[in-house]
Each structure stands twice: as C-alpha cells, then as structure tokens.
Amino acid sequence: MTKRVLILGGRGRIGSSVAQDIVAHTEAEVTITGRSPTIKPNDGRLQFLQLDLAEDDKLRTAISNSDVVVHCAGPFHYRDAKVIKYCIEHGVNYLDVSDHRSFTIKALKYHKDAVKSGITAIVNTGIFPGISNSMVRHNIEQFDTAETIHLSYLVAGSGGAGVTVMRTTFLGLQNPFDAWIDGQWQVVKPYTQRETVEFPKPYGRSGVYWFDMPETFTLPKAFPTIKNVITKFGSVPDFYNHLTWIAANIFPKSWIQSKFGVEFLSNVSHKMTDVTDAFSGIGVAVRSEVSGIKDGKNATYCSTLVHNNTAIAAGAGTGSIAQLLLDGYSKPGVYPVEEALPTSLFEQTMHSRKINIDYHWLP
Structure with a gap:
C-alpha cells in the first residue's frame, strides 16, 4: 500500500x-x-x-x-x-x-x-539542528574520549526561507540561556562573544555569535564525556550580524520581548534580504569541530558542509x-x-x- x-x-x-x-x-x-x-x-x-x-x-x-x-x-x-x-x-x-x-x-x-x-x-x-547533529556524532565516533563540541552556523541572506525563520532568530535574542561549559551549566547572553571562524568557500572567515539551540543541551546528554558545547550563529553579509547584535544588546528588552517588536524586526529584515539575496546568495555553511583524546593524545576533528540553499x-x-x-x-x-x-x-x-x-x- x-x-x-x-x-x-x-x-x-x-x-x-x-x-x-x-x-x-x-x-x-x-x-x-x-x-x-x-x-x-x-x-x-x-x-x-x-x-x-x-x-x-x-x-x-x-x-x-x-x-x-x-x-x-x-x-x-x-x-x-x-x-x-x-x-x-x-x-x-x-x-x-x-x-x-x-x-x-x-x-x-x-x-x-x-x-x-x-x-x-x-x-x-x-539542517541546524539536524544534519549538524549527525555531523557531531560522526566526529565524536573518531575519538577515544570526546571533550569539546564547537558548532558554527552561517546563513547567507534569507537562506531561501520565509519570515517565520526571521521570527525564530529574533525570538532567540529574548533571553539568556544555559550552556554546557567546563562540565557545568553557565548562563550565556545571546549574540555575544563574536568569534571569527573559517568556513569553506565561498564564505571563508566569518563572524559568529552565541545562539540558543536545542543541541546546546541535547548533545551533553547524548555524549556524557563532553565538557563543553558551543553553538554559534552568524549571517552574511556581515552587517546583518551588527544589526542583530544591536537588537540583542542595545534595544530595550521590553521592545525585543514584545510581539510587535519581533514582528517589526522580522518583516523589516525579510524585506532587506529580498534586496541582498541577489548578491549574498541564500546558502548555508555548517562547521562541526570536536576536540578530545585520540590514541592518548589531544586531537581535533572537523567536518564542514556548504549548500547553496538553506x-x-x-x-x-x-x-x-x-x-x-x-x-x-x-x-x-x-x-x-x-x-x-x-x-x-x-x-x-x-x-x-x-x-x-x-x-x-x-x-
């Protein structure tokens, strides 16, 4: 049937x-x-x-x-x-x-x-979460003891997605979240601690920031030897990162936490990507980096993925x-x-x- x-x-x-x-x-x-x-x-x-x-x-x-x-x-x-x-x-x-x-x-x-x-x-x-989680699992299977997971995500323009994905981004800026760092839960502010990460072509070195993702807490449960799970996200072109940082760190919290504020930012951002998608593309890059012990030595294993449509x-x-x-x-x-x-x-x-x-x- x-x-x-x-x-x-x-x-x-x-x-x-x-x-x-x-x-x-x-x-x-x-x-x-x-x-x-x-x-x-x-x-x-x-x-x-x-x-x-x-x-x-x-x-x-x-x-x-x-x-x-x-x-x-x-x-x-x-x-x-x-x-x-x-x-x-x-x-x-x-x-x-x-x-x-x-x-x-x-x-x-x-x-x-x-x-x-x-x-x-x-x-x-x-894709993230999803394919990225399986990339982590593959990486961890290469180690005798895996200790640190560092996930970095990059989306170009709108990613080919609709305004709902924009809402998800701004909703993710509303509150600090718990991250698994040094074997304990520590509070992290979203869109802070910018880090420059090397992604495959065509993106190269790009900025990413702390972002609350479910794998932040599911991965430590799945892999008990893990001491650190870092999940960071960024956008292309880079000026979107700076605008998002302003929304997360400068705008009044009452505004970013209101339904009106989220809807306004989401719709404005989506209209902006209608223009920038033409030169930024709508692709995605994922970098999964795992560090740990292999054959008695410290080692780091990396997997990367690039797709032209998120x-x-x-x-x-x-x-x-x-x-x-x-x-x-x-x-x-x-x-x-x-x-x-x-x-x-x-x-x-x-x-x-x-x-x-x-x-x-x-x-």
Whole structure:
C-alpha cells in the first residue's frame, strides 16, 4: 500500500522543501496543511488540507490517516507538544523541524509513552539542528574520549526561507540561556562573544555569535564525556550580524520581548534580504569541530558542509529521515537526531542527495 505523509505547515519555505524532498526520494503520497485556502498543488502525489492546529478533531483525524507526520509549523518557541501526543495515541511516526529548547524539553517528556506505543519520534531535524547533529556524532565516533563540541552556523541572506525563520532568530535574542561549559551549566547572553571562524568557500572567515539551540543541551546528554558545547550563529553579509547584535544588546528588552517588536524586526529584515539575496546568495555553511583524546593524545576533528540553499538543505535533512521511517527504520521513543540516527544511515541518505560533507583532522 502507498504510504502517506502529513506535513503540518507544509506551505512554508521549509515545509515545502521537506515535501519536495519526500516526493523526490520516496513513493509516498504527501498532504501539506495550511490555515487558509491555497491553489491545488500540480504534483499528483501532493494534496492540500486546510487545517489550523487549534482544530483538534480535524488534526487528530489527519494524523490517524497518516504513516508519518512532519511538524513544520513554527516558530516552536511557544508550541505545545500535542502533535506528538496525538501521534502516540494513533501509532503514527513523527518528525519535526523544531529549533528551540523549550519545545524540545516538552517533546522529550513523551519518550516513555512513545516507547509503549512503538512509534519513532525524532525532533530537531533539518539542517541546524539536524544534519549538524549527525555531523557531531560522526566526529565524536573518531575519538577515544570526546571533550569539546564547537558548532558554527552561517546563513547567507534569507537562506531561501520565509519570515517565520526571521521570527525564530529574533525570538532567540529574548533571553539568556544555559550552556554546557567546563562540565557545568553557565548562563550565556545571546549574540555575544563574536568569534571569527573559517568556513569553506565561498564564505571563508566569518563572524559568529552565541545562539540558543536545542543541541546546546541535547548533545551533553547524548555524549556524557563532553565538557563543553558551543553553538554559534552568524549571517552574511556581515552587517546583518551588527544589526542583530544591536537588537540583542542595545534595544530595550521590553521592545525585543514584545510581539510587535519581533514582528517589526522580522518583516523589516525579510524585506532587506529580498534586496541582498541577489548578491549574498541564500546558502548555508555548517562547521562541526570536536576536540578530545585520540590514541592518548589531544586531537581535533572537523567536518564542514556548504549548500547553496538553506531551505533545501533543511528539507533534505528532514526528508531523509522521513524516507528511512517510510522504509521501516524504527527506534521507539522520542529522540533528538544524534540519538536516533546511526552514522551509516546518515551518510547513506546524504550521499543519495549529493550533499557532500568534508571530514578532516586539524593539525
């Protein structure tokens, strides 16, 4: 029988990229949802369902008629985890593109229920978090004892994503967060401690700043020997970094923490990227650097990825795991990517999508 995939929030840039990846790499029928009517998709395997997540009965019915549910309806900062709950009730596998620890914490609380139900639920899929987490896992597997993870992310312009991603960025500036440093939790302010990092071409040396990501706390849990997890983010062109720094550190907190302030900054930023995308591109770069002990000596291993479209790369990260679930991969419970996906399967799906990751020991 033909498998069915339900993509909540499937009309957005990320959701539509996930849908395109699944259609390209599987035989599944895909239903995308949105809150308002839309033009019917041209592809015969794509269907549209008008659905608001507040419509519980309609949501439950849509989930019960699916084999895999992919939650792309962000921002996730204030989402509850009821979609996972309904998937557990109906025995349906689950993925999401969530990117904030508050949602991840809510989702992971359903782990035991998912184990009992026999469903596989994987959170934080996409490019970062997502592919980046699997890059970290691969790096850690090279060591006798891994100690420090340093993740750096760079997005050019809009990244090919919509205004929702802009909202996610500014929502991430609202509050200090806990980071795992020297084997203990320490409070860090977002968009501080600029660091210049060497990314592959065409980006080269670029500035990145502390940014709150769910892998900041999921990676220490997955890999107990880790003493430091550093997650930093930056933009191209560099003047976006300075504008974001001003928003995080100069603007009144009451303004950046208001819904109006976030909406204003998000929409202005998105309009600016409409202009700058023409020369900056919409690509993404990820650098995962792990340090530790190898053969009794200190060593550092690095993996890097560059893609010319951030949204498509995110779609590949999520779509590849959806493909595995549709093909029968199972690990009952709720997991972040680094705990759910073996490196062998990760490399297999990246190869099939022609996403190249460079791995090398640093001098």
